[in-house]
Amino acid sequence: MTDSAAAHGADTPGFEGLPVAVAGLGVSGISAARVLHGLGADVTVVDGGDSPALRERAAGLEADGVAVRLGDGATLPEGTRLVVTSPGWPPSSALFAAADAAGVPVWGDVELAWRLRRPHPATGEPAPWLAVTGTNGKTTTVQMLASILTAAGRRTAAVGNVGVSVLDAVLTGFGGADGNGVDGMDGAYGDGVDGAEPYDVLAVELSSYQLHWAPSLRPHSAVVLNLAPDHLDWHGSMEAYAADKGRIYEGNRVACVYNTADPATEELVRAADVEEGCRAVGFTLGAPGPSELGVVDGLLVDRAFVADRQRTAAELASVEDVQPPAPHNVADALAAAALARAYGVEPRAVRDGLRAFRPDAHRIAQVAVVDGVTWVDDSKATNTHAAAASLAAYDPVVWIAGGLAKGAAFDGLAAGAASRLRAVVLIGADRAVIREALARHAPDVPVIEAAEGQTGAQAMDTVVRAAADLARPGDTVLLAPACASMDMFTNYGERGDLFAAAVRGLRGR
Template identity: 60%
Template sequence: MTAGASWPVDPAYEPLGGARDLTHRDADWSGLVVEVVGLGVSGFAAAVALAERGAQVSVLSPARSEEITDREKILAILEASVRYGELPAGPSEGTQLVVTSPGFAPSTPYLMAAQAAGIPVWGEVELAWRMRAREGAAPWLTVTGTNGKTTAVTMLESILRAAGKRTTAAGNVGLPIIEAVLDPAGYEVIAVELSTFQLHWSRSISALASCCLNVAPDHIDWHGSFEEYRRMKGRVYDRTQVACIYNHDDPTTEQLVEDAEVVEGCRAVGFTLKVPHPSMLGIVEDVLADRAFVADRQRNAAELCQVKDLGQEGAPPAPHYVADALAAAALARAYGVPPLAVRDGLRSYHPQPHRISPVGEVDGVRYVDDSKATNPPAARASLLAYDQVVWVAGGLLKGADVDDLVAAAAPRLRAVVLIGRDRAQIAEAVHRHAPDVPVIDIERTDTGAMHEAVRAAASQARPGDVVLLAPAAASLDMFASYGARGDAFADAVRALDDDRRT
């Protein structure tokens, strides 16, 4: 199958005025009047890059902190200014370009006013693409998806390094993408993680290969509807040059490839946890096999690695972890990485913190930290990876429905321990779909609640079970981040082990 139709120029998006010809780093950026919205990591990187090239940069920062004040001092040296407080109704007179940080939704009045006035609005990712070298720029291998994108893109980085390439993971993980693009030493290829927030403000990216891992409802409040969220996921495929990688086990991703406008000759390459058809990667007798990037793919396949090579501490890998590995392998193969480097990169890969990370075993019970499972689809994938689970969950559901998650996981649940603001919603779903499963409600809302939750989980678990932190919810009601929540879980498990030893 060949991915979508070849892409036309989009005249509706061509920048106006002084931003029209800014398509590479050596273009004339001097004198361009730019307002940058937000002074977080990506906003700061964008402001510095623009100011260094002589643009007249003003930064609008609703937040103020010690870190942001330090960034302001650096920008002052570059003759860029910072204005604090609520965003104005629209850009200042004379503004030719707005660069927005990904946290600001399209419905933000300032951004709507800029677009209504015909002022182009770019994200940092769009700016980075336009600041690549005119010739010889590192190709991008791009990854998005509701869940698993950080795992897939860092797996891809590991594979590329195993192939001897100078590379980095950037974008929604690792370096801000503009820093990677402008790195003085340069990269041979860049593994780029993209969120829908970033994709919304991008229009001209043309990745060598791209991938959408999966699509499930998320960030509906930011995008306004699931259909718009889905459409933004599909944008990762637009203008792809060599291969659009899709999840054959998630039909939505295949449809997004069909709908994409790509460079002529670009291929659609699927991955599956089943035996692959030609032009796909999949599993053949516990081997990750490539039937896409081989000669005579109707009859041949390349062995990439064994499923057991992906395991952690002797435990078999979760199915969604294997899927992420297949996606990373497909992107690397599209770039031309040989099978042995794929194997070596996946074998040497260490999972990201708080993503199905084993944190210990106490009395024959394994404890696994998947604090990064901040929405129901991510938690569902994690829960379905284990046979018997004591589930630690709860936090900020942000309006998400957990019924399908609980119904799917019900046969595996030994008990459920709930923390956080929206725990009652999860408890109600458990009572509906798994009425015989014990539910323990941790009422305290300070960070010490995690220690109580782990002790409660231990009281319900039996040897061979897994106590799994997969909250299905955001963390900010109780913790500074999902990382802090995962650290608290690991601390509680260590304390439990210490208690058992004394």
């Protein structure tokens, strides 16, 4: 890692009367538009769509005095001096090319939130951000972290790409039109968020999209959990994707946390420009070395944030305190613990926070045990990296896989899982890609294709019945599709809900 004297944010313009274009009329775009309007900016929201739903949203903003332009997301409004974009807009968008040509900066909602931080009344400093990114595991890790911080008595929230909007979070507790502005800006917040006390510390989940548009972000500490090909159509290449993930380490003050099992994450730490004294801290599912957190005899232990890390370790929790104690969940818990310890949380709070945490639906959730077969919903496993982590937790497995592959290759996943597979049930538009990989790497594993031409509940009933016929007592039937869901279901949540409903229906067979 290299040292940096970089400031915790670049120069911020005054917003009073500033012409700002907000790209996108989704949740984050509407939030940004309202905040900027409250700060006195002259806001125009642009969106290339023009549906009834968008027109309804536009009407709500226009009633508050915000201009909205639908059907044209490519033209920069005349006089614009700042663009604030929703995360999903790719860098190749024509609007950004126009902004670049005009010398107009582009920020994301995270960048805007970072620049709008206010000093906490108790400390005189803005609430620190403990930031989490990675291809998989972000939401679980940031929610574990928030649970640990809460157990330590800190007022916190899981924010960013999950839970509370990061803009809402930095405004919480700072409402009121006091006219004093923010960091030297003119304008005011308006009515604030909820009248609550400001947060002490924020657990912030950040996607690669959000990091791309957050050039001045400087977290207290951060982690990249893992790196695998994803969203390459948006970023253009794996190198660009990794570089955007690595932005999370820039300017870290206390700890850059990385995954010792994923050398690419350590390389991002080495390349980062951090503040003097910031440390590299690894996490591992094995026994930790100095400056690492890991697992010893079923215990999560810390050899990074102890007085003598060469010879001592602090016991943080038991593996059984992590539910479910699947390997990738334990890795997420170690990453969350590392960030919490970097912030100064005591070991007891790590244990209490992990015991209190329960994962969201559709994340390696046990649905039922029917006739000795365990049924597990990991519908959130929408790429090969996530599915591999899920498959590693069970043996033997009847695997339900398939959907929209998003251009992914499945050879590595098939080869790694082959020894664990009892059978495979394939579904979805891109099932052939998985079938071919299984033929190459697991030729002896029975593979059946189900629900062809079916969607929704009918499809899932067919799939579950097929899996039940293949499973034996002691097996796990695992829905970890490694693919997106939209070819057969509304989203991964509906896919998981219908899976659970179909499994419950087995009891009456």
